[in-house]
Amino acid sequence: MSDKKPTINDVARQAGVSKRTVSRVLNGSASVGERTRILIQQVIEKLDYSPDKQARGLASSRSYLLGLIYDNPDALYIDQVQRGVLDICTRRGYELVVHPCQYQSKNLVQESLSFIRRSRIDGVIVLPPVSESRELAAALREEGCQYVRMASVDLDDHANIVVSDDRAAVSEMARYFVSLGHQHIGFISGPLNYRSSTERLEGFRDSLRAQGLDLTQDSIAEGRNSYDSGLECANRLLSQNPRPTAIFANNDEMAAAVLRVAVSMNIRVPEQLSVAGFDDNILASRIIPSLTTIQRPVAAMATLAAQKIIQAIESHGNQVQRDDFLVKPHLIIRESAGPYSDN
């Protein structure tokens, strides 16, 4: 059963041509006779031949490996990205190598370069918040490694980034809150040294202002995107008098923390307090009350990123598609937000 894996030589021999010609059809060279091309393809099919990536890479100094660099602990997000990327790259002949890292580490750049070099990774997709690192992007460029960043802000050449329009999304949320009648709104932000955090904070604030409402400094609590930090922030916000009638959190984890604190303080949601999050992770639809939130088209972003990076790798410096880089998240309305109605 263990027929050795067929090589390009086997194909060449059975087709009665030289391996160079087989190589030509493999790489889609134009200068191959129509009938020989067909013949060779038949032999390839018959032998179930596929070129060896190692040898191919050794000769062409490529690996057919894509890397995924990330730190963000939201597992659902990562899983969706992986599947989205694989959906594209498998059919284009690439594999995906994962590389969790630590955004805050001082060795981030060095560590990432080491990862890329030791396997000759052809290109990497970088997830937030690591994607916000200016240094890493610069190092990648210098290394000659193709990359695509996924982010919430437009901070690179459009060939190298896929961004979700978080500003528009939180703006929609702000309008929704106001439409429900809320005037005193609390905001739990992410770490303010993350661009994604400031972008959402500003977007939300600007939208409120446009509707004649103010997001005062008192109504803003800076979290760390973790559940625990969400508890702290919620406690602070809900201890105020008067307290906000609605709270928007930078992610679902922290929104879930708000729900928890509300329960402990005997505040009914959504009657006495509206809550909303960001991400639409698994928590959002399962928790009780279910969470009104914002959903990014993660899989779409991932496939787009994969397409971009493969295109960049294979176009080898020629012009690439730059228009298609922006996706729009949308509001998911569930149970945790509603009009204030304290009967």
Added chain:
Amino acid sequence: MSDKKPTINDVARQAGVSKRTVSRVLNGSASVGERTRILIQQVIEKLDYSPDKQARGLASSRSYLLGLIYDNPDALYIDQVQRGVLDICTRRGYELVVHPCQYQSKNLVQESLSFIRRSRIDGVIVLPPVSESRELAAALREEGCQYVRMASVDLDDHANIVVSDDRAAVSEMARYFVSLGHQHIGFISGPLNYRSSTERLEGFRDSLRAQGLDLTQDSIAEGRNSYDSGLECANRLLSQNPRPTAIFANNDEMAAAVLRVAVSMNIRVPEQLSVAGFDDNILASRIIPSLTTIQRPVAAMATLAAQKIIQAIESHGNQVQRDDFLVKPHLIIRESAGPYSDN
């Protein structure tokens, strides 16, 4: 800046030896003079040389790539496994290539082999429920590809498997339920064609029986491990009269569904109904009431699997460690279960 990456030849030249000798120290051969070894290592360090995986693999027909095959949609689980595996394999010079698949697909085996062949994957770690596939394991063995299965049942040579003792864990849960005073207990199982499901069902039932209680056929509902199926099962179980005072679900997703149904039926948890799940996924600690559940030491299982597979790859057929293959999950007590106390 772009000094070309140094090769084994560069090292050999600067050290004034042949590449064969350099190769020897790279692979830890014993027969190398002490001073030459040291000299060579110094040169390697100085040049920041590391052997090229592609070339190395081409010559030795290995890839230094590990594969991760899975279908299970619990993202948290997958993420934990990835990090656990990487923790080991990166430092041993391997990379991890991910491969989501469809357990139910008729092409599972063929598809997996294709994955392995096209990148010459050295070994794969297979996650449940795919790990239960007898056919896949057989195909892997025949292909000569090393593998380690992660499972809930001991269904392979101990060199090829890491199992969590789910039976012991659910047994502990059953005892806990009984200790709380429950007599009428419901059970929402996973698909009964999964060994993990039957194992947990039997373990739970046996433990109840040992305590003089019966798990009647009426008290068992077969779910599909999904939230929606959990809703259906919970509805059925809770519509019975008298209804169970406690329900154990095969995973947290379905347990969360029970909580949802309880709310809709105005049943208070845990006062009127105790609920428990399995997995301790992110949901479990965030949902209100938080979920009593069972936690598997996933990261530990993953590192163990990684160690086993690398050992198998590098021992090339020699004896390998077989003792260490079993891990013990443990009970996590939270809010969703307690004594019945309908005041």
Added chain:
DNA sequence: TTGTATGCGTTATCAT
């Protein structure tokens, strides 16, 4: 203990 020569499966440089 060390070195020489060959092969791994491709791509790429030349011819023809």
Added chain:
DNA sequence: ATGATAACGCATACAA
């Protein structure tokens, strides 16, 4: 349009 042949960077029989 097609074909010899040399890289690519390393491991490994086989010598010495």
